[in-house]
Structures are given as structure tokens and as C-alpha cells.
Amino acid sequence: MRPSLPAAQVLFETPLATQPAAEPLQRQLHQRLKLAILDGRLAPGNRLPGSRVLAEGLAISRNTVTAAYEHLAAEGYVQQDRQGTRVATLSRPARPRPVRDAAAVPQTARRLAQIQPTAPHADASSTLRPGVPALSHFPLAAWRRAYDQAIRRAGTAALGYGQPTGEPALRTAIARHLAIARGVRCEPAQIVITEGTQEALALCVRLLTNPGDTAWVEDPGYRGAKVAMQGGDLRVVPMRVDAEGLVLAESDWKAQPPRLVYTTPSHQYPAGAVLTVARRLDLIAQARRAGAWIIEDDYDSEFRHAGEPIGAMQGLVPQAPVLYVGSFSKTMFPSLRLGFLVLPEALVAELQTPLQEMLRGGHRYEQLAMAEFVESGQFSRxxxxxxxxxxxxxxxxxxxxxxxxxxxxxxxxxxxxxxxxxxxxxxxxxxxxxxxxxxxxxxxxxxxxxxxxxxxxxxxxxxxxxxxxxxxxxxxxxxxxxxxxxxxxxx
CATH class of the missing domain: 3.90.1150.10 (Aspartate Aminotransferase, domain 1)
Structure with missing residues (x-):
């Protein structure tokens, strides 16, 4: 820390810059005073020159000085009274010293150590990159019309927060589409709009687990699911996949019963297997007995290239303990950042209050435009x-x-x-x-x-x-x- 100096020496040592490109004089004076106080050149209790004296010494307007002093006083750097303006007493952090005791240094959460880098993030224009749809083929003109329609209909009313679980129009449109295209059994009230799949997975963890609970994930499998589980301090257990999807033995349920089971049954990511109906029914039955929840990530099953579409596991049996997750990143475009979570009917009432308090409505025009895009038939086309x-x-x-x-x-x-x-x-x-x-x-x-x-x-x-x-x-x-x-x- 520098030794303290008389206020006049600090303030008059160099003139303020007056060239056209310079910052406003008030901001320059404010910064000079603030830095001098923080580094100790102006000591606590030092009286600053009166506004008239300082203005004359710096050849600036007295109003400029007054405004700078008032700004410093509002921030707490100086105190003003009838006797003038004095430097306030501030608690300054000690100089950094060599770290000897790691426990004395603020630490990040231990759970972050589990999250390891995988592949470098590449530009969307790079070739053969997984997970990116055909961006140049997206119907921008039709999307623009849907967006304009949403703005015209909603007006300024959609500038507010909106419902925490999402726009009713979009939740209704999604429920109708899922019933027809994916065989999902749900009502609009069961749907929560999220900012993509990753937020939906993180929400499942926050709503349904406690730190230390066990989560099963496919191995190899979607990295984002593992990160969501690790971020919730869960014990993540990799479960192998084969040509028929997720492999689960009776002994697994006894030895390490899960709270969550993450799976991509219609198109395993990344190997591509379809979870057979026998394994689906067994997974649902075992999860019911164990009190576990299944997360079904249906990330790209809209694009079936041979035969009939593979139906969602969620609709296979009534009241299945399945949370169905989807997004518009593949079917529309990634930067839209719209996804959805379909809650089991049994959880809707219990989770209403937590969802209302944990979430905030947003992206309302995008949601309304997406609803229009679906209901107009543009999405299906x-x-x-x-x-x-x-x-x-x-x-x-x-x-x-x-x-x-x-x-x-x-x-x-x-x-x-x-x-x-x-x-x-x-x-x-x-x-x-x-x-x-x-x-x-x-x-x-x-x-x-x-x-x-x-x-x-x-x-x-x-x-x-x-x-x-x-x-x-x-x-x-x-x-x-x-x-x-x-x-x-x-x-």
C-alpha cells in the first residue's frame, strides 16, 4: 500500500484530460479519487478540498466536483457533513500471501471435480459434428411469420414474466403433438417448459433426489445426463448397453437400488439401440417396486428413417413412473433453447408449489411462436x-x-x-x-x-x-x- 499523501497533492498532481475523446470530467475525477482512497494515498479522515477550491485548481466546473463528491458519498468512499468532505474508514483486504493452508482459501464445490472435459467445442459449421440439425434447411420465413403473429397477439403483455411452468398455449400444443407423434399420455398441466434438455434433467435431479442418492446412467451414454447427476451430488452408476439397449440384472436392483434411471429407449445415445419392449416393461415394473423414477430422454426420435416410429416408453402402461424429456434443439434449431419435461400425473399436485417458487417464466414470445408453429401445421411439415x-x-x-x-x-x-x-x-x-x-x-x-x-x-x-x-x-x-x-x- 502506498503512503498516504495530502489530498491537494493527489488531486492536483496531473490535470484532467480535456481532449474530445476523453471520458467525462466527472467520471475522471470520480475515478482518481476512488483509486487514491482504495490504494491508501488518501487516508481515512483526510479532508478533501472544498468544491470551489478543487474546481478552480483543476479548471473545471464546480458542479462537476459536486457531482463527483456526491457519487463517492453514495458509494461510501467519503462522508459529507457541515465541516466538509472526508475520506471514510474502509476495511481493506490484506495483501495476498503465499498459500500454506489450502483450507484457508475459498474452494469451489467438491462435486465439480467429477465433471471432466471431453471433446473441444467446435463451431456449428464444422462437418460430421453430432447433434446439429440441417440449419440451412430451416424455414426461417415461416418461423418469422409465427414470431410476428405471437408479438401481434400478445403485445406488451408478454413482456412480463408469465407462468413459471411455461405458456399454456405451448404446453397444450406439445401435449397434442406428443399424443399423436410419440404416444405420450399427458395433459398440459403435466408439462413444464424448460431451457432445453439440460435444464429438464437438472430439474429432475433437484425435484426427486437428495445428495448421495444413486442414479443409473447408460454407459456409453449422453454426457449431459452424467453432468446433471454429478451436479446434484448423486452417486452415478454406469450401466452397460448392448444391441437391445440398457442392460439391467435382477441383482443390480438389490445391490445398488437407484433413485433415478436415465435412459434413451427409442434411440440409445450414441450407439443407436432400441430398448426392447420386454426390457421396457421390466424396467417399469422394477422401478415401481424400488420406488425409483425413470427419465426417458426422447432426444431425436422424431426422425425415424425406416418402418413405423418407435413409441415412447412413457405411454406404454398407465401411470408409469416415467419423466419424459424432450426439446426442440434437433427438430427446430439449437439456439431456440426450448425443451420440456412431462411429469407423471401422480407428481403434478405435489410439485406445483416447488415449481412455482423455483422457476420464473421467460422466453414468452418464443414459446408463443412455437405454439403457433405447431398448431398451424408448419412444425409437422x-x-x-x-x-x-x-x-x-x-x-x-x-x-x-x-x-x-x-x-x-x-x-x-x-x-x-x-x-x-x-x-x-x-x-x-x-x-x-x-x-x-x-x-x-x-x-x-x-x-x-x-x-x-x-x-x-x-x-x-x-x-x-x-x-x-x-x-x-x-x-x-x-x-x-x-x-x-x-x-x-x-x-
Missing amino acids: HLGRMRRLYRDRQQALREALTRHLHLPHTIEGGHCGLHLTVRLPASYPDKAIAAAALPYGITPAPLSVFALQPLPQDNGLVLGYGNTSAELFEPLVQRLSQLALAARLTG
């Missing part, structure tokens, strides 16, 4: 166009892989969604291949990063075809094949 586009792109990617990926591999992912998973022998390290592809603007995800407890077979690449043109697949796969052969482990 858009989904139809995208299904055809993604079906063609998936087929083109499969053909490119067959022709140009010159190493042992198997293609998984089913006939659904926006990505394919290519399993590779462990001698072709997926992380090294993905890192080598990044400078070329190619951003597949390594399969191994989706596993909490990776096994040798969890090696491969998750290739997104949603936002990559089909004519690019052949040169991209050729490049990946070259990179994979170069990254091959020897010996």
Missing part, C-alpha cells in the same frame, strides 16, 4: 421434410463409409436420428483420430468419451450427418480413413 433429408444423408454416409473407410469397422446407429456410430478396433485410438481431424474442420466425437468406465470396445467415432451435405461425405470419409491409418498403434 418441417419434420416431414427433415425426415426425408436425413434419411437420404444417412444412406449416403453409410455408402461412403462402406466404400472409403479402409480399416476394420462396424456401423451402428439404427435407422433413426442425426448420427451414425462407427466402432473401430482399439488399435485405432478414437481420441487421436478426432484430434487429428479437427484442423481439417472435421469434428466427429470419440466414442470413448461417452463412457464413464470405458471398455476396449468403446472405441470409435460418432459421425453427425444432420448439418453436413451429402456430397461431402466421400472426401470426408477418405480423409478420416487416412487419419485413422496414420494414428494406428503399432506393436
